[in-house]
Amino acid sequence: MIDETLNEIKEEALHFLKEIIRIPTENPPGLNYDKIVEVIKSKMEEFEYKTEIFYPSEEELKRLVKFGKGNRPNLVGYLGNGNVKIAFNAHYDVVPAGEGWSVNPYEGVIKDGKLYGRGSADMKSGLVAQLYAVELLRREKLLPSSLQIIQTFVPDEETVGNINAGAYYLMEKGVLKNVNYTIFTEPTGPDNVCYGHRGALWAIIKVYGKKSHGGLPQLGVDAVKASVQIINELYNSVPDITSSYNIIPSVAKKPSILVGTIKCGSWMNIVADYCEFTIVRRLVPEERLDDVRDKILHVLDDVNKRTGIRYDYDEFYAIDTIASNVNDKIYKIFKEKVKEVRGKEPELVLSPGTFDIRFTVKEGIVSINYGPGKIEQAHATDEYVELKDFYDSIKVLALVLLELGKI
Template sequence: MILDEIVEASKDEIVEFLKQLIRIPTENPPGLNYDKIISVLRDKLEEFGYKTEIIEGNKEFVRFGNGNRPNLVGYLGNGNVRIAFNGHYDVVPAGEGWSINPYEGIEKDGKVYGRGASDMKSGIVAQIYAVEMLKRAKLLPSNVKIIQTIVPDEETVGNKNAGTYCLREIYKKNADYVIFTEPTGPDNICNGHRGAIWAVVKIYGKKSHGGFPQLGIDAVKAVAIMIERLYSSLSNITSKYNIVPEAGKKPSILVGTVKCGTWVNTVADYCEFSIVRRLIPEERIDEVRESILRLLRDVSSETGVKFDYDEFYAVDTVVSEDGRLIDALRKAIREVRGVDPNVVLSAGTFDIRFTVSEGIKSINYGPGRIELAHSTDEFVYVKDLLDSIKALGRVLLEVAKGS
């Protein structure tokens, strides 16, 4: 197919653009270099013929970090088949322990390394170049309208956020379909995600001298008990749903941060810790929440501490049932990858919840592999990137042809 030939011939250009995006550290929190990357992306869309606008995200929804939250929207064509893409440009902090510079964008052994290589700057590149490659091949159907949406603040989640949540009216007005390009593997069709609860627990005790800690109420000790019981509280149930990666078929809990104490020789009167509880589809979110609160209440009663439970994100399992997008992707992946794709749920949540809740037909397909997301020495395979561009191009052709 001529599309495949043009994609392969454009390999260097495509990979170089991904490297350019990786070299802009858009860590969130706090939300670094957002305006800088939006400038680069806007220039690229306008170079490719899009009309663009910036929609500033509502800062009231920014719980972590500060600064502008620009959303980039690009419009191409005026057809009656309206297809939107969605990708987020923020990345989680790189952290320590990398064997390479996480923001150098190194290409080696058929891989491009860097924070965001998999999650999900490669997805942004794929959605932009899938359309551009069709244009260069003179295959882009005249009956389509393409909407590129490139957003912030996916990584810090929230029941509302300054990214996709703030574009709901754009999608309702302009899109019949939304294709997300999150990393769920180039051989998988992702139609939703597991549920999740994110919360911060604040523990209040009483100070005393370290020489006679019995006179205080030790917030650290109480938190240690709470954390141990939380980790021990998970059931051993395995989901019947096809969830990637495989480990996502079981419920999980993560205490990602603990902040306690003011001095080595003082009983801590305050401590806080975060909880991320992932739910499999067989679990009920209200029952899981109540089990967490019951555990916290029990430890509070046993130790004498008080606590506040600040839940700032709660979402149930989300499943998009649109067969047309699934069928188009299944056909495309078979042609490009030579495999029969799996239809899966993601173990992590992503912004598809905002479009599915509005009744918009939505699906996810991206080049990154979910097991590499947020990892040290994160990378994406160049072949996966090119193949995803070929597959997404075919999906556009298939959806336009059937309308």
Template sequence: MSVTGLRGAILEAVEELSPRMVDVLREFVRIPTVNPPGEHYEKFVGYMGDLLDGLGYEVEVLRVPEERLPELAPHGGGRPRPNLVARLPGDREGGSIHLNGHYDVVPAGSDWRHDPFGGELEDGRVYGRGAADQKSGLACQIFAVEALRRAGLDVGGRIVQSAVPDEETVGNRNAGMGFLVERGVIGAEDTDAVIITEPFGPEGIGLGHKGAIWCEITFFGRKAHGSAPMLGLNAVELAARFVSRVEEDLKPRLSQRRSSLAVTPAEAVCATLSFDTVQGGTATNTVPDRCRLTFNRRLVPQERLEEAREEILSLLEAFAGETGIRYDYRETYATEPVIIPEDEPLVRVARQAVRSLGMEPRLLISAGSDDQRFVVHGAGIENCIVYGPGRTALSHIADEYVEVEDLVAATKVLALILCGYLEAGEGDDHAG
């Protein structure tokens, strides 16, 4: 079959498969895999595993050992953490292309017009928590491969699919993608390429994400009766003064640091720091002796963790010297920025595939971190992109949805990416 004929057959196959793909996505959404704490994980993995088994995959479920759950899933309350790994059998030598998505979703929250776990189809949209982020990505990756097979392309021995938990609760290590990399399921010695189907939209190609520091700062003051505050050291008031210091000193400098690559969402192009929670005090007639703040620092690609850490610590040290307050600084999560080169084989093929459907490809990084960090920093695989049908702006909102049109378009693009990569023999040097 000619290249033109194969391409046409793939696109036709996606169209034929699209009603079933939408049905599968709706069933995915109806399983409320809410994290934290991690509900209905086994049910989802069982459903998706049966689906892939019926499509001819060799299916394996890798569960985090119970004794490691407190370490890798600290927000899970001991609930199981199953990872689904499915391989298309074949005797082709060389590395595989690994397609990955996470199946956990954030809590639904309030103000929904649609049932957050109803998988409702209305006006060309599938509604529900996870519809955009990222159960549509999981449906997309399954049916992109099916379109290749239906079009007659032999992909046996080269395709691996995985669905993992706990992306939404991040972590320096975690029970999902981090666990698979740690176990060697994804490794540079036998994986040529990785595509993570997070929501970047049909024209978006993810080359990385911002770095991050999540931190708790606890200020320790001195208690006193509320009628004689001068006898105490008010931790809440001093914490507020420190927040003001950061607003005046550090945030203006961060606003001058801009990513050289486009960011999704576009408004997040600069380095940022946000104080997000505050806890302090016990009663209105007692001077509080402690106050805990948490902040979320996001690094643009040219920044480094150690330098960002030192910026905040130097401000803290100077503030403590001026006020006499003691503090404790504890990071709960930290990652360097991720950025892959634009000349990686997957990037080249993805740009061509997007253009072939009349869209202009957008090379982006994400404002939030994702599982790409485990692949690039942990497994050492730079040939890794993020590409999925959902749109970032629709993630985590009330009435989250994905356009069926976007789902179908992205599945066509993903199928063409896989076809172009395999037909061009990308990765053969690695396999050799």
């Protein structure tokens, strides 16, 4: 019967996925957050959830939000009254679409069995899958009475942070603290069961020089030149090691550093007295955060000693590798159900990118990630999700809930 009902709701689920992809929730700055929350809330109430929206106050936003502005609504829905509390979590914000797409990133174009659009993989397909997995069981009157489902839809995952106005804020408010399990639906692929992620360090480095005429650069202190030295040395500071952990894709088994943005100078004929750039350093599990930070600071201090250039180091996100308890029975259940639906033994993997699972694992909550999107599509131009993967993930999640209802 589940297969029959799944076939009946496929078009409905796809239509809803296209509907929310058409709402550009780009972050930063945090566009259309209130709009998408109202759309999802309406759908949840149609599915008989009791809903609640948590809004950080203006004072809380000053503490929680480093990038962007405006409301940061967190939508929570409750279904059932069982003693086993299963929380699902998805973020509704997406990274900016940027240029170079072959399709409109906010139209929801379907070609060759794939749905294209910003957020199709990361992670609006996961958001819809977790909602319709529960709905599949509700319509079949198979949702176990022993369960309470808590759906959480949050902002600001994409701008990370040691704290944020999304999942972290819900942890502060106690919404996610007393659950038995948290299931995330980030894009780690429908043939993978994910138990955590690599470590990461994000920072803004500000370099201060002194202006002078472009014809007399010797009289100035060139912030661009010093920044180039720092950047080169930071890139060279990353060790050439390969992790023994199953991190996907395989290129992520090596640590990396990225200088994502650079902002320097005010005019081409003036020696730049200021340069600002961002770094994202990805750690493999064999590395320790303190050691990586010390190496970065050593590079900055070394250039300072050689050139006299001043700098500020603003680190706003830093975390070691996060790993949940893979020996818990939920991992066994997921692996069995993925194999049943997909016809192959799933891989147990770490994600290359960090996500909100860090907040629940730190609280001792057994957490797991299973989502339809592939990690290689996250943040990509012409991002897509395969429709088969989307539908299969709905079925996997539904079957997992049936098993969790027996424990």
